[in-house]
Amino acid sequence: xxxxxxxxxxxxxxxxxxxxxxxxxxxxxxxxxxxxxxxxxxxxxxxxxxxxxxxxxxxxxxxxxxxxxxxxxxxxxxxxxxxxxxxxxxxxxxxxxxxxxxxxxxxxxxxxxxxxxxxxxxxxxxxxxxxxxxxxxxxxxxxxxxxxxxxxxxxxxxxxxxxxxxxxxxxxxxxxxxxxxxxxxxxxxxxxxxxxxxxxxxxxxxxxxxxxxxxxxxxxxxxxxxxxxxxxxxxxxxxx
Amino acid sequence: xxxxxxxxxxxxxxxxxxxxxxxxxxxxxxxxxxxxxxxxxxxxxxxxxxxxxxxxxxxxxxxxxxxxxxxxxxxxxxxxxxxxxxxxxxxxxxxxxxxxxxxxxxxxxxxxxxxxxxxxxxxxxxxxxxxxxxxxxxxxxxxxxxxxxxxxxxxxxxxxxxxxxxxxxxxxxxxxxxxxxxxxxxxxxxxxxxxxxxxxxxxxxxxxxxxxxxxxxxxxxxxxxxxxxxxxxxxxxxxxxxxxxxxxxxxxxxxxxxxxxxxxxxxxxxxxxxxxxxxxxxxxxxxxxxxxxxxxxxxxxxxxxxxxxxxxxxxxxxxxxxxxxxxxxxxxxxxxxxxxxxxxxxxxxxxxxxxxxxxxxxxxxxxxxxxxxxxxxxxxxxxxxxxxxxxxxxxxxxxxxxxxxxxxxxxxxxxxxxxxxxxxxxxxxxxxxxxxxxxxxxxxxxxxxxxxxxxxxxxxxxxxxxxxxxxxxxxxxxxxxxxxxxxxxxxxxxxxxxxxxxxxxxxxxxxxxxxxxxxxxxxxxxxxxxxxxxxxxxxxxxxxxxxxxxxxxxxxxxxxxxxxxxxxxxxxxxxxxxxxxxxxxxxxxxxxxxxxxxxxxxxxxxxxxxxxxxxxxxxxxxxxxxxxxxxxxxxxxxxxxxxxxxxxxxxxxxxxxxxxxxxxxxxxxxxxxxxxxxxxxxxxxxxxxxxxxxxxxxxxxxxxxxxxxxxxxxxxxxxxxxxxxxxxxxx
Ligand SMILES: Nc1nc2c(ncn2[C@@H]2O[C@H](COP(=O)(O)OP(=O)(O)OP(=O)(O)O)[C@@H](O)[C@H]2O)c(=O)[nH]1
Ligand SMILES: [Mg+2]
Numbered sequence: 001x002x003x004x005x006x007x008x009x010x011x012x013x014x015x016x017x018x019x020x021x022x023x024x025x026x027x028x029x030x031x032x033x034x035x036x037x038x039x040x041x042x043x044x045x046x047x048x049x050x051x052x053x054x055x056x057x058x059x060x061x062x063x064x065x066x067x068x069x070x071x072x073x074x075x076x077x078x079x080x081x082x083x084x085x086x087x088x089x090x091x092x093x094x095x096x097x098x099x100x101x102x103x104x105x106x107x108x109x110x111x112x113x114x115x116x117x118x119x120x121x122x123x124x125x126x127x128x129x130x131x132x133x134x135x136x137x138x139x140x141x142x143x144x145x146x147x148x149x150x151x152x153x154x155x156x157x158x159x160x161x162x163x164x165x166x167x168x169x170x171x172x173x174x175x176x177x178x179x180x181x182x183x184x185x186x187x188x189x190x191x192x193x194x195x196x197x198x199x200x201x202x203x204x205x206x207x208x209x210x211x212x213x214x215x216x217x218x219x220x221x222x223x224x225x226x227x228x229x230x231x232x233x234x235x236x237x238x239x240x
Numbered sequence: 241x242x243x244x245x246x247x248x249x250x251x252x253x254x255x256x257x258x259x260x261x262x263x264x265x266x267x268x269x270x271x272x273x274x275x276x277x278x279x280x281x282x283x284x285x286x287x288x289x290x291x292x293x294x295x296x297x298x299x300x301x302x303x304x305x306x307x308x309x310x311x312x313x314x315x316x317x318x319x320x321x322x323x324x325x326x327x328x329x330x331x332x333x334x335x336x337x338x339x340x341x342x343x344x345x346x347x348x349x350x351x352x353x354x355x356x357x358x359x360x361x362x363x364x365x366x367x368x369x370x371x372x373x374x375x376x377x378x379x380x381x382x383x384x385x386x387x388x389x390x391x392x393x394x395x396x397x398x399x400x401x402x403x404x405x406x407x408x409x410x411x412x413x414x415x416x417x418x419x420x421x422x423x424x425x426x427x428x429x430x431x432x433x434x435x436x437x438x439x440x441x442x443x444x445x446x447x448x449x450x451x452x453x454x455x456x457x458x459x460x461x462x463x464x465x466x467x468x469x470x471x472x473x474x475x476x477x478x479x480x481x482x483x484x485x486x487x488x489x490x491x492x493x494x495x496x497x498x499x500x501x502x503x504x505x506x507x508x509x510x511x512x513x514x515x516x517x518x519x520x521x522x523x524x525x526x527x528x529x530x531x532x533x534x535x536x537x538x539x540x541x542x543x544x545x546x547x548x549x550x551x552x553x554x555x556x557x558x559x560x561x562x563x564x565x566x567x568x569x570x571x572x573x574x575x576x577x578x579x580x581x582x583x584x585x586x587x588x589x590x591x592x593x594x595x596x597x598x599x600x601x602x603x604x605x606x607x608x609x610x611x612x613x614x615x616x617x618x619x620x621x622x623x624x625x626x627x628x629x630x631x632x633x634x635x636x637x638x639x640x641x642x643x644x645x646x647x648x649x650x651x652x653x654x655x656x657x658x659x660x661x662x663x664x665x666x667x668x669x670x671x672x673x674x675x676x677x678x679x680x681x682x683x684x685x686x687x688x689x690x691x692x693x694x695x696x697x698x699x700x701x702x703x704x705x706x707x708x709x710x711x712x713x714x715x716x717x718x719x720x721x722x723x724x725x726x727x728x729x730x731x732x733x734x735x736x737x738x739x740x741x742x743x744x745x746x747x748x749x750x751x752x753x754x755x756x757x758x759x760x761x762x763x764x765x766x767x768x769x770x771x772x773x774x775x776x777x778x779x780x781x782x783x784x785x786x787x788x789x790x791x792x793x794x795x796x797x798x799x800x801x802x803x804x805x806x807x808x809x810x811x812x813x814x815x816x817x818x819x820x821x822x823x824x825x826x827x828x829x830x831x832x833x834x835x836x837x838x839x840x841x842x843x844x845x846x847x848x849x850x851x852x853x854x855x856x857x858x859x860x861x862x863x864x865x866x867x868x869x870x871x872x873x874x875x876x877x878x879x880x881x882x883x884x885x886x887x888x889x890x891x892x893x894x895x896x897x898x899x900x901x902x903x904x905x906x907x908x909x910x911x912x913x914x915x916x917x918x919x920x921x922x923x924x925x926x927x928x929x930x931x932x933x934x935x936x937x938x939x940x941x942x943x944x945x946x947x948x949x950x951x952x953x954x955x956x957x958x959x960x961x962x963x964x965x966x967x968x969x970x971x
Contacts, residue, residue, distance in 0.1 A: 204541055
């Protein structure tokens with residue numbers, strides 16, 4: 001339920017001086033169909049004005065929220081989400097895995113809420129309702145690829161473990177497994193999901209191997225490399 | 241004001257402290273150089289400042305001892321400011337630790353070190369933006385040249401004054417601030433953040449005393465990560481809270497299908513990526529640079545291992561050949577003019593004869609003799625310095641890892657062992673960079689087999705007497721024997737005492753760097769200074785004590801009848817089967833437990849050369865001129881010997897005449913017993929200081945075990961060498 005009011009009206013109603021930067025940010029929020037967080041807004045706004053800094057975005061959002069131009073939601077993910085203040089009230093369904101927000105409005109719920117408030121002797125000023133769970137898309141899927149075997153079962157032929165790559169090959173990490181201690185050590189050294197790694201070379205005696213990740217060379221053994229699942233991207237060099 | 245230097249391994253923390261405070265902390269181009277807290281106090285603009293250099297760490301977790309050292313310092317001592325040293329060429333990875341530091345609420349100054357290399361690679365960092373986003377101060381620095389370093393302390397002081405933050409204040413600030421409005425604290429996503437807050441409240445309620453000391457948000461995040469070391473911080477409230485933590489972790493895991501620690505580190509990297517995208521103006525070009533070129537050769541599939549051994553051979557060969565002329569030169573100076581001047585001086589002040597004898601036999605023959613080996617150590621440490629500073633150290637670990645895997649260790653254990661070639665004591669401490677106690681014990685047990693520099697003088701004496709022609713080869717073989725023994729013993733220990741999993745091996749390979757001449761000279765100077773100090777203190781003291789025991793009961797004619805001779809003679813039969821059962825050899829070995837150099841100083845005293853026919857002492861001026869000429873000749877000979885050793889051109893025919901000591905040695909030992917003796921010196925107890933270090937690091941039981949096994953091993957090997965040699969027909 002997106003507002004269609006134009007930005008000038010919004011600024012006017014909220015009594016905010018319409019500077020160029022503020023317009024860009026307001027437009028970014030309005031054009032987004034969801035409930036973007038500050039970082040998303042920042043990236044959207046930068047597409048319009050590449051010189052915008054993140055600090056400005058935070059400052060402006062704070063001002064907008066104070067003046068009531070936008071609503072600030074806290075869906076419990078520690079990031080504030082923003083939407084242009086709607087003219088009519090609605091509630092939210094929030095997916096805890098992907099962060100998707102679905103708006104809904106049901107008159108019966110609103111009525112029930114009023115009833116409860118009345119019974120307790122409450123005078124209602126405002127209210128918010130947020131329901132948390134898994135969205136329809138996240139419900140059916142496995143969260144992440146767990147092992148190479150599972151990937152193979154899913155028919156993902158490009159998934160291997162790091163130990164299977166040969167020097168020069170590159171891959172994107174899809175899973176870091178292994179015992180807690182090892183996994184946390186690997187993660188703290190930059191081996192995290194989404195990162196691209198290139199196998200540089202194999203030691204003279206066949207083990208360990210050296211890989212390049214986040215601009216550093218790391219040495220690790222096949223045994224450890226086996227707990228890292230990657231999606232093969234192709235020949236190295238491009239991975240850097 | 242207390243300032244702590246924190247950062248990933250090998251980013252230049254120690255180098256920075258050195259640049260600021262003029263200290264000489266150990267700097268090396270491999271991860272894990274600093275293993276314990278080092279402090280430097282000095283006055284800065286009228287204020288006393290204490291700089292604390294800490295071991296490098298990738299995360300504020302608690303896996304290896306050095307990581308714990310760093311974390312415990314931050315939690316228990318809470319410094320006024322943290323200088324977070326980051327490698328500007330690897331900003332994203334380094335910020336992972338920075339974000340954890342920020343959660344402690346201590347004012348942070350970000351030192352963007354290695355700025356020179358960043359510039360070289362075309363990396364431009366917007367320091368103002370970085371400071372703004374993270375809410376810290378940012379100072380670009382180059383620790384090696386001192387560029388930018390001057391700004392660190394004033395900035396640190398300003399930060400300490402501007403944001404004094406006790407734990408309580410910081411906790412309150414965290415509770416007040418809507419987390420969303422604080423862009424500088426990383427977020428961990430919709431599943432973790434509410435749990436962090438929930439746990440934070442529970443901590444405030446049930447563990448109020450703990451959060452008085454430990455910042456609440458940091459504690460909550462670490463507990464959710466499942467960090468074991470953090471759980472110990474909870475003391476009394478542990479049981480109920482840990483139950484809650486367990487439930488929360490399960491909840492996160494069930495919903496996300498991933499463990500909380502992964503989500504949390506994803507959150508941190510997500511944030512770091514965002515920050516880097518924001519502040520780095522030009523993406524670094526990951527070009528194949530010098531490091532890649534060198535690695536292509538030294539880590540080559542077929543050449544890697546030959547290169548490694550060739551390098552060792554070169555180092556020991558050159559050390560010996562290059563140093564020997566200087567050793568001879570210093571020997572001549574000390575036993576010649578210096579001794580004469582002393583004796584003349586003593587006569588002039590009317591000292592009794594026995595004092596003169598003490599000086600010439602005990603002080604000069606003993607401790608003075610040890611000093612003649614300074615040139616050997618100079619060369620050895622020069623090469624060690626190049627090895628450490630260049631970045632090859634980590635490569636050696638990489639190449640040798642497979643060997644070490646076979647004995648249940650990993651290549652990282654090889655670094656303490658290489659350090660052991662210099663001195664076993666720091667090598668034992670260096671095992672702190674290994675992850676588990678098991679690794680540390682096993683590695684420490686093997687370190688004494690690495691032939692330390694104190695054993696070199698012993699080899700030098702024997703080589704000079706028996707193997708002049710093949711000195712480099714003999715010495716190299718001894719070093720090699722040490723390594724092989726370590727591998728063999730490791731194999732045995734793994735099968736008997738240390739069954740169980742082989743440890744995890746993940747190690748960063750730093751880029752190659754040219755060690756600066758200054759740092760190299762400082763390194764050599766530091767080591768030589770401590771060697772000379774050792775010679776001047778307890779080697780000297782031991783020499784004097786031994787002299788007395790050699791001359792007691794007073795006026796004893798035959799040294800074999802002295803107390804020393806009696807005691808050594810009593811022990812000597814043990815060594816008869818291994819070929820050196822004389823009281824002299826035994827005595828030298830006994831005293832050698834104090835320090836291996838003492839073997840040499842004692843031999844110097846026992847095998848005192850017969851006084852040569854006195855020649856008229858030359859004029860002092862003439863003598864000084866002679867010393868000068870001797871030095872020039874030594875320089876020339878050194879160059880010639882090194883080149884000849886490398887077979888670049890044929891060795892000069894004539895050998896220098898053997899020294900008086902060498903002649904005496906030839907009557908007391910045969911080449912075979914000389915080898916058996918050197919093998920024993922290689923293997924038996926390194927020295928009391930090493931044993932003390934092991935006691936401190938591993939406990940006394942392991943230390944006693946080490947002493948026992950080394951003695952047994954040494955004796956058995958010497959036995960095999962001697963008896964085997966005899967069977968083969970060597971005399
Ligand atoms: N080019 C360049 N090299 C540097 C700089 N700072 C330090 N180095 C080099 O980086 C290497 C590591 O320096 P250290 O001071 O030992 O690093 P550290 O952070 O104390 O390392 P650990 O004690 O192992 O955690 C050494 O070879 C230094 O010479 C710098 O600003 N520029
Ligand atoms: Mg250091």
